[in-house]
Amino acid sequence: MMKDRLIDYRQFFTKEYLMGPNSLRLLAEMLEKCPLKKGSRVMDLGCGMGITSLFLAKEAGVIVFATDLWISATDNARRIREWKMEDQIVPIHADAHDLPYAEEYFDAVVSIDAFHYFVTSKEDFEKMVLPYLKKGGAAVIAIPGLKKELDGEAAKTFMEWVGGDQKDYDSFKTRKAWLELIGESEEYEIVQSFELGCFFEAWEDWFASGHEYGIKDKEFFARGMDEYLAFIGLVIQRKQ
Numbered sequence: 001m002m003k004d005r006l007i008d009y010r011q012f013f014t015k016e017y018l019m020g021p022n023s024l025r026l027l028a029e030m031l032e033k034c035p036l037k038k039g040s041r042v043m044d045l046g047c048g049m050g051i052t053s054l055f056l057a058k059e060a061g062v063i064v065f066a067t068d069l070w071i072s073a074t075d076n077a078r079r080i081r082e083w084k085m086e087d088q089i090v091p092i093h094a095d096a097h098d099l100p101y102a103e104e105y106f107d108a109v110v111s112i113d114a115f116h117y118f119v120t121s122k123e124d125f126e127k128m129v130l131p132y133l134k135k136g137g138a139a140v141i142a143i144p145g146l147k148k149e150l151d152g153e154a155a156k157t158f159m160e161w162v163g164g165d166q167k168d169y170d171s172f173k174t175r176k177a178w179l180e181l182i183g184e185s186e187e188y189e190i191v192q193s194f195e196l197g198c199f200f201e202a203w204e205d206w207f208a209s210g211h212e213y214g215i216k217d218k219e220f221f222a223r224g225m226d227e228y229l230a231f232i233g234l235v236i237q238r239k240q
């Protein structure tokens with residue numbers, strides 16, 4: 001079980017590496033639902049500090065292009081060198097709006113806690129992710145979202161949580177809303193959609209990391225946000 005492998009990654013459950021709810025737990029669960037073929041080529045889109053890329057390379061045995069906007073390729077290259085994974089992980093600094101890759105280059109695009117920052121429409125998905133997948137390849141996505149629509153006081157508390165930023169507010173959607181947004185196409189099919197079971201553990205690791213944003217997030221959970229939040233998993237396959 002991929003989840004059992006997390007034991008070897010506990011040193012990364014800290015504020016130096018985590019950028020939100022524990023991405024390694026989310027990834028391990030996604031890989032159980034959608035195993036990747038050993039030796040395949042994977043883009044880790046929005047890889048942050050690269051810990052998901054490390055897990056993909058070591059545990060799934062894939063070649064990873066660790067792609068991120070906020071974290072520089074030089075910083076990720078240093079970590080990848082320390083991990084002695086230079087043969088399997090390539091650090092790339094890029095914006096999802098303008099990726100430097102050949103079309104149909106990847107067997108999979110994995111995106112953990114990042115996709116909602118840049119995909120806000122079906123067209124975004126079709127332009128930013130789909131072209132880079134080989135036919136038959138899959139996008140494996142975990143996004144923070146909602147169990148149920150926000151209403152009344154909860155909607156106000158949520159808006160306060162995101163600092164009044166309407167774009168951030170709108171990026172949290174239910175599974176149903178994501179299914180409607182990505183929609184149907186002759187080119188791809190949503191083959192799996194679900195809420196991740198590791199939701200609470202992933203958030204608890206983030207709270208326990210002592211990161212200042214984690215401390216703030218914990219306060220909002222205590223105000224009832226946990227009743228509304230979920231982690232949504234999507235597996236979207238490019239048709240042959």
Ligand SMILES: C[S@@+](CC[C@H](N)C(=O)[O-])C[C@H]1O[C@@H](n2cnc3c(N)ncnc32)[C@H](O)[C@@H]1O
Nearest residue numbers: 019023046047048069070095096112113114117
């Ligand atoms: C909350 S962090 C999660 C990072 C990592 N996946 C993890 O869970 O540890 C979101 C990441 O999305 C990346 N991101 C946001 N917008 C992006 C864009 N337009 N292109 C590429 N990456 C983007 C950021 O650089 C950031 O590292």
